[in-house]
Amino acid sequence: MARITRDEVLHVARLARLELSDDEVAKFQEQLSDILEAVSKVSELDLADVPPTAHPLEIANAWAEDEPRPCLELGEVFANAPDREDDHFRTPPA
Amino acid sequence: MIETLTLTAERAVRLLEAKEISGAELYAAYLDAIGERDPDLHAFLHVCDDPGGDGLPLAVKDVIGTKGIPTTAGSKILENYVPVYDATVIVNAKRHGLRIIGKTNTDEFAMGSSTENSAYGPSRNPWDPSRVPGGSGGGSAAAVSGGLAPWALGSDTGGSIKQPAALCGHVGLRPTYGTVSRYGVVAFASSLDQVGPVAKNVRDCAYLYSVIAGRDANDSTTVDVPEVAFPTADDLNGVRIGVPKEMNGAEGIEPGVTAAVERAIELAESLGASVEECSLPKSVDYGVACYYLVAPAEASANLARYDGVRYGLREDGADFREMVMRTRDAGFGDEPKRRIMVGTYALSSGYYDAYYGTAQKVRTVIKREHDELFRRFDVLVSPTSPTVAFPLGAKVHDPLAMYMNDLLTIPSCMAGLPGLNIPCGLSEGLPVGLQLVGAQFAENTLFRVGHALELALDFNVVPARYRT
Numbered sequence: 068m069a070r071i072t073r074d075e076v077l078h079v080a081r082l083a084r085l086e087l088s089d090d091e092v093a094k095f096q097e098q099l100s101d102i103l104e105a106v107s108k109v110s111e112l113d114l115a116d117v118p119p120t121a122h123p124l125e126i127a128n129a130w131a132e133d134e135p136r137p138c139l140e141l142g143e144v145f146a147n148a149p150d151r152e153d154d155h156f157r158t159p160p161a
Numbered sequence: 162m163i164e165t166l167t168l169t170a171e172r173a174v175r176l177l178e179a180k181e182i183s184g185a186e187l188y189a190a191y192l193d194a195i196g197e198r199d200p201d202l203h204a205f206l207h208v209c210d211d212p213g214g215d216g217l218p219l220a221v222k223d224v225i226g227t228k229g230i231p232t233t234a235g236s237k238i239l240e241n242y243v244p245v246y247d248a249t250v251i252v253n254a255k256r257h258g259l260r261i262i263g264k265t266n267t268d269e270f271a272m273g274s275s276t277e278n279s280a281y282g283p284s285r286n287p288w289d290p291s292r293v294p295g296g297s298g299g300g301s302a303a304a305v306s307g308g309l310a311p312w313a314l315g316s317d318t319g320g321s322i323k324q325p326a327a328l329c330g331h332v333g334l335r336p337t338y339g340t341v342s343r344y345g346v347v348a349f350a351s352s353l354d355q356v357g358p359v360a361k362n363v364r365d366c367a368y369l370y371s372v373i374a375g376r377d378a379n380d381s382t383t384v385d386v387p388e389v390a391f392p393t394a395d396d397l398n399g400v401r402i403g404v405p406k407e408m409n410g411a412e413g414i415e416p417g418v419t420a421a422v423e424r425a426i427e428l429a430e431s432l433g434a435s436v437e438e439c440s441l442p443k444s445v446d447y448g449v450a451c452y453y454l455v456a457p458a459e460a461s462a463n464l465a466r467y468d469g470v471r472y473g474l475r476e477d478g479a480d481f482r483e484m485v486m487r488t489r490d491a492g493f494g495d496e497p498k499r500r501i502m503v504g505t506y507a508l509s510s511g512y513y514d515a516y517y518g519t520a521q522k523v524r525t526v527i528k529r530e531h532d533e534l535f536r537r538f539d540v541l542v543s544p545t546s547p548t549v550a551f552p553l554g555a556k557v558h559d560p561l562a563m564y565m566n567d568l569l570t571i572p573s574c575m576a577g578l579p580g581l582n583i584p585c586g587l588s589e590g591l592p593v594g595l596q597l598v599g600a601q602f603a604e605n606t607l608f609r610v611g612h613a614l615e616l617a618l619d620f621n622v623v624p625a626r627y628r629t
Contacts, residue, residue, distance in 0.1 A: 076502070083461060083505040084468070085498060086486035095502055098560060102503055105561055108450040109519045112443065112526065119521035120528055122352045122382070123577020123601075124339045129381035143245040147472030156470050161481040 070100040163190035166308035166623045170217055170365040173311055177215055184215035184260075191218050191262055195309045202294075203284045204303035207231050208263040216258025220310035222301050223264040224271050225356065226345040227251055234347040235267040235279040235297075238467050238474045238492025248345025249380065250314060250356050250373040257372045262310055265300030269494045270464065271321050271349045273297050274566035277557050278496040285553070286329060287624040288591055292550040295325030295566075301359045302329040306624055312360040312369050316346060318353045319452050320545075320570025326359060326582040327545035327594020331622050332366045332611065333359045335570075337602050338577035339384045341370075342377035350459035351382075353452075353574055361622050363583065363611040367391055370604060390605040392612035398433035400610055402426070403538035406438050407445040408569055414547045417588025422544050425585040425595050428617050429542070429610075439534055439541070444527045444572035451527065452571045453564055454507050454520035461504030464497060499560060524575050531576040535600040540610050543569055545582045545594035573598040581607040584620040592620075 076096045080087045087095065141154060150157040163182060176182045188211040199205055206223050209230060221227060224234045226244040228251075233239045247255070254261070268278035276284045276299035284299040286292040287307040294303040298315035302325030305313050315322040317335035326333030334357045341356045348354060358369035371389035404426060409419070430436045469475035469488035476491050478484030493501070507516035534541060547568055556563045573580045578598055585595035595614070599607045621628075 071506075075506075079502055079506045079509065082509060083501045084465075084482075084485050084489055085493070085501065086483075086490040087498075088490075091498070095499065098499060099502055099506065101561060102453065102499075103506065103516075106450040106454050106503075106507075106516070106520075109447060109454065109523045110515065112447065112523060114519065114522040114526070117522040117525050119518060120524040121521060122338075123528065123575075124382065124384065126339075126382070126384065131378055131381070139245060146245050147242055149469060149473075149475035158470055159478055159481050159484045 071096055071103065163187060165190050165194045166627055168311060169361050170311040170368065173217055185211060188218055188260060188262065191310060194307070195263070198307050199309060201285060201290050202287060202303045202307050202309070203282060204265055204300045204307060204309055205263040206233060206266050206281055206300070209261055212260050214258055214260055216260050217311050218262035219254055219259040220263055220265050220301055220304045220313035221251070221261055222298050222313065222315045223267050224316050224347040225250060225314055226347070227261055227264065230261065230264060232264065232347070234271070235269040235281060236492065236494065236497070237280045240474065242472055244345070246345060249342035249377045251345065253373050259372070265304050265313060267300055268297035268496065270347065270460070270497050271297040271316055271318055272460070272496045272500055274320070274324060274563055275556070276300060277553065278494060280494050283553060286550045287627070288330065289550065292552050292591070293328065295328035295546070295550065297321040298325045298359065302326055302331070305329070305331050305359050305361060306622065312358060312365055314356060314373070315359045316354060316356050317574070318349050318456060319574050320567045322357045322359060323545050323570050323580050323582040323594070323596060324566060328550040328592065330584040330592030330620070330624070331359065331361055332363055333357065333582045334366050334370055334604070334607070335574065335580045336370060336374060336604060337579045339382050340374045340386045340602070342380040342383050344377055344379035348463040350456040351463060352459060353456060363608055363615050364391055367608045387602055387605065390608065392608045394609060395613050395616050396433045397429055397610060397613050400434040400540065401538045402429055402434045402436045403439040403534055403541045404436060405441040405541055405543060407441050408543035411445055411547065411568060413565060413568070414544055415549065415588060418544045418547065418549065418593050421586030421588055421593035422595055425614060425618060426542060429614060432613055432617055439538065441530050441534070441572060444530050445568065447523050448527060448572040448575060449564060449568055451520045451523040451575060452567065453503070454516050455524065457500040457504035458507045458517045459504070461501045461508065464501055467492060527572055528576040531573065531578060539599070539603070539606050541598040543596050545570060545596035549588050549591035549593060569596060577601060579604050579607055581611050583611045583615050584622065585618055586620065590625065
């Protein structure tokens with residue numbers, strides 16, 4: 068199997084919103100190649116007629132009554148917030 | 162003098178009911194044990210003062226949210242996070258009067274098999290502190306084996322309750338998927354994550370399971386659970402035990418582990434069980450590859466929530482995107498980053514079908530193989546871990562070698578099945594774990610078999626170096 072390129076590592080890191088250092092990019096290029104090669108073993112099997120399993124229980128739907136319940140107080144909602152302005156989470160500009 | 166190393170939860174309840182000890186004395190005895198032994202073991206990330214009451218203390222893995230008590234998941238990104246609500250399992254534990262004595266160490270976001278991926282440093286094995294206690298729930302395991310708590314809660318995605326229980330020599334249950342609520346638990350891989358009990362013996366384990374199990378309106382994957390039957394029988398008459406040859410003959414299983422497991426299987430036969438070899442041809446061969454696609458893919462989605470906006474770490478950035486990327490780079494350690502990268506790659510455009518889609522089909526193959534065996538058998542047995550506890554640092558630079566620790570615990574996790582570890586002997590002076598896997602919702606069968614075997618094995622759960 069082809070090794071992962073440096074550009075692919077940077078592309079995936081951008082998708083995952085990770086700012087990696089140069090050392091990390093080099094290390095993950097090696098390690099991701101090894102790991103993906105190992106897990107590619109799944110493609111050896113003939114799976115033509117096999118349906119996928121997303122979840123080990125056969126539950127189709129879980130219904131609940133649509134009843135209002137109390138929610139967290141605003142003080143609790145913001146208790147762990149890094150930054151806040153009034154009743155909003157404050158972030159740097161998009 | 163309360164000897165926490167030998168005291169079972171069941172015995173502690175009797176002593177409390179008979180007023181031979183008070184709730185305050187009991188709690189203090191565990192705090193003393195923590196003061197004495199936790200500097201060596203580093204089982205706890207946070208220790209709590211006695212909240213009062215007569216319930217038993219409970220150690221809680223630090224991925225389980227506890228109102229007003231820091232919950233870090235072993236990560237710097239949650240270093241100062243204090244939940245404002247309790248996880249459902251904590252609500253249930255408190256309803257039974259249990260007192261949270263502390264939060265136990267874990268590999269970061271429960272990703273690992275040794276606790277060496279904890280951002281707060283590794284825990285150590287009570288049998289030999291130069292060795293790992295297993296992971297990710299090594300803190301809960303070290304706490305129970307070290308007599309720092311009568312029992313504990315863990316979480317298990319691919320073996321994080323069973324494998325540390327094996328390496329530290331006590332009992333751990335990964336319950337059937339859907340039996341225990343994950344509401345309020347830090348999510349790793351949602352189609353696999355389960356919360357479960359860690360205890361000194363099977364009856365304590367069954368009791369703690371009965372406390373936490375049940376349908377929860379806040380977790381729509383939970384279902385109604387059969388009532389727990391506390392095991393009493395000392396025989397195994399009528400029990401059909403399957404011995405999957407691939408699970409027992411896999412490459413990398415240490416000879417001392419095989420020997421201890423074979424002795425336990427012979428003992429089971431002498432207790433009246435029928436024992437027959439069987440086969441899981443694809444589950445062992447493809448389980449690890451399947452798991453290390455499915456779990457990282459789900460983790461990459463679950464860990465997207467750590468963006469520095471609502472809670473957790475925030476690093477400065479000129480704009481929103483830069484803030485998010487710097488926060489995640491600074492907050493996540495090596496292993497979460499590696500799994501986020503693998504998972505994001507496996508889910509990315511052009512690769513989804515080849516990796517994640519294929520892994521989900523392999524998961525069906527694994528599930529069907531197990532379903533087939535449970536038509537003929539009540540329990541499948543094997544070693545829990547291929548090896549006894551390994552030295553700290555031995556595998557830390559080789560992710561793929563570390564992943565192979567989960568070889569024997571992963572297949573049943575992928576199939577959503579319950580698995581129980583009980584200690585079955587020593588190899589090179591270190592505990593060997595026996596894995597009992599049951600059909601969906603067959604926890605009571607595991608308790609029965611585990612209890613009868615435990616009585617016959619008579620394993621001393623007190624680490625040899627602590628015996629007086």
